[in-house]
Amino acid sequence: MKRLLSHPSLVIGLAATLVFLALGLLSLAWTPYPIEQIDIPRRYLAPSAAHWLGTDNLGRDMLSLVMAGTWTSFLVAAVAVAIGVGVGVPLGLAAAAWGGAVEWLVLRLTDFVFAFPAVIVAILITTLLGPSAVNAIIAIGIFNIPVFARVARGGALSIATLDFVAAGRLAGLGNVLIAWRHLLPNIMSLIIVQGTIQMSLGILAEAGLSYIGLGTQPPETSLGLMLREAQQVFLIHPWLTLVPGLSIVLIVIALNIAGDGLRDAIDPRLRQGNSNVLA
């Protein structure tokens, strides 16, 4: 733990991420104003003591919207990462443990999904099911699957050549147990690092999908949706786009810094130190 905390970028990134996450969590229990409360007379207010970040075109409190939107963004990205890990990692491990036809199939499947951008998948799902936050989660989650499958397979392939895996096979372990006991624990750090990166990409993707109207729908809100509603009045009230825009930028930067720091801290290939020059 001490080793983890000695990486300044990890500490800064993680702290900033946690601040946003705490804001988002707080919005579940309490926001300064209810976000669905429309109050036309007090619309387009500048930031003041009553409304710290001002109000939007419908008179809703911007701070409350940002808090709720941050939560939506985190939720969508996190569930999408969970889908990616839950489906992709077993696929990747299966490819590495079985090899042969299974590996070929998994690789072609990932190629196939990689060929479609998340937007296309989202449009497809929206056409089938209608726009909603759940559909954004599904679209981004599907997009995450091949990423994690590739990372898991790549990591597992380098582990699978080591002698302890052969020792496991000699001990009568089948492919499932080999993957579970020997491969998965040794690629966890890779997956955690990739998870933070996909988390920030997921937040961007959610913002993008909501912005083009395929993601979160009113009266729910998300950072991308706030951008979409503010763009019509961008020239008159640029503040309304700046607030959600900057929030997205800050969250993504925080996650990326945390991801980089995490990789430095746990990836042994990048670990600093000269422990092996004494030979």
Add this chain to the structure above:
Amino acid sequence: MSLLEVSGLSIRFGATEAVSNVSFSLERGERFGIIGESGSGKTLTALAVTGLLPEGAAMTGSISLDGASLPASERAMARLRGKRVGMVFQEPMTALNPLMRVNDQIEESIRLNEMHGATQIEVPYLLKEVGLELRHGDRFPHQLSGGQRQRVMIAMALASRPDILIADEPTSALDLITQRKVLDLIADICTRRQMALLFISHDLKAVAALCNRVAVMHRGRLVETGRAAATFSAPQQPYTQRLVAASRFDVRPPSRPAIGDTLLEVNGITRDYRQGGMLFWADKPLRAVNAVGFSIASAECLALVGPSGCGKTTLAKIIVGLDKATTGDVRLAGTTYHGSDLPQPLRRDVSLVFQDPFGSFNPRRTIADSVGEPLRLEPELSREARQARVVEAVEAVGLNAGMLARYPHEFSGGQRQRLAIARALVTRPKLVVLDEPVSALDVSVRGEVLALLARLQADFGLTYLIISHDLDMVRAMADRVLVMDAGRIVEEGKPAQIFAEPQHRLTRDLMAARLPDVGMAPA
């Protein structure tokens, strides 16, 4: 005045002192060897001489070349390295640029030397000097064998006509025959060019064969220095005595169960690997093992000897059930199998000890978990019985049960190899296949591990199949020797007979490549 004078050299990494107070000197044309085990600081000493210490290392003491101390500036140091010091590293593949032809790489090192001659003349001359042909110069490093790559490295080191050649374990990645050739080449060149040699190795025999003066390093300190012959025949310090004793294998236990009936029979095993190509127009398959047949009697110790790439490990994998033979079969205690179809109930009867003690344990699992893993093959055992078996196996290899809760990184290489043996014994197998069981270990623990293996064989009546290229170990351990070359078994016999009258060309080469024992009076 000495050519190279090192006095009071200490190297620290933060609080730990890796090299402390090392002093030695090297005369012109002298061949000086530094012997030490992994972690003894011998490589760091060499790096300090070349000014290539890794970041974070703090050096004190003085190093002087021809009476002038080493320059402090990196630029001047680089020029000095280019002109006066040549270096040969351990792993020739990573030391050569994979995208440059051999000619160009040698040419580059000639050009970096300021007083270079015409490269068109020098390159062929250097190639010839290290025993390569002109056509090798047009190749890329991956198109050369390990020994040829090491020759290219030597040619590059010679390009600047250095006064000192520093060779850091130049032969430990090579097989026996190649090793001997490269050592002879280095000795040859040093004599011809009147060049001083600083030779760093853990291999006493290589040092004894090559150097006239040696220094022994242990935990960062210089333990003993002296003439090579005197140091090895009458070592003064207890550490050197242990090292010399360990380099001779003398491990036969007094009593052993008598050799019994045939336990394992291998009948015409052939293994083809498909290589390259597409599904239907694949290239001609690579035949790793070619119609091999032999048998092992119970309580026998059979050795399989051969150069790297001869198929001995593939054969071992088929016998233990990790790989599948293309044709042919194996018969173990009356049951026939072809490799990976080894029936589950029989798997407990064969086990394998791997070569590399560092890769053979999962770093995320405790020793108890790893050692007990093969007990899954005996599902009828209760929890307590399993626990008792693991403790029994670990105590049989001379470690105590208190270590079981620890993780692999807390153990040394020798301890891990003991634990690997414990894992192989935990199912009480009949046949244990040992794939180069000691070649990754330091000299001083090799003897211990071999003695342990011999004792275990006597205690449990085990049958061993030892796979190795180390002939001295084979002579100490084996009852019978098979020599393998290019997938075939070319010679078979008792060790004494094979060592005295080798028949096949390969066996004769292997015998000729053996380095003389250290510490013996010269015959």
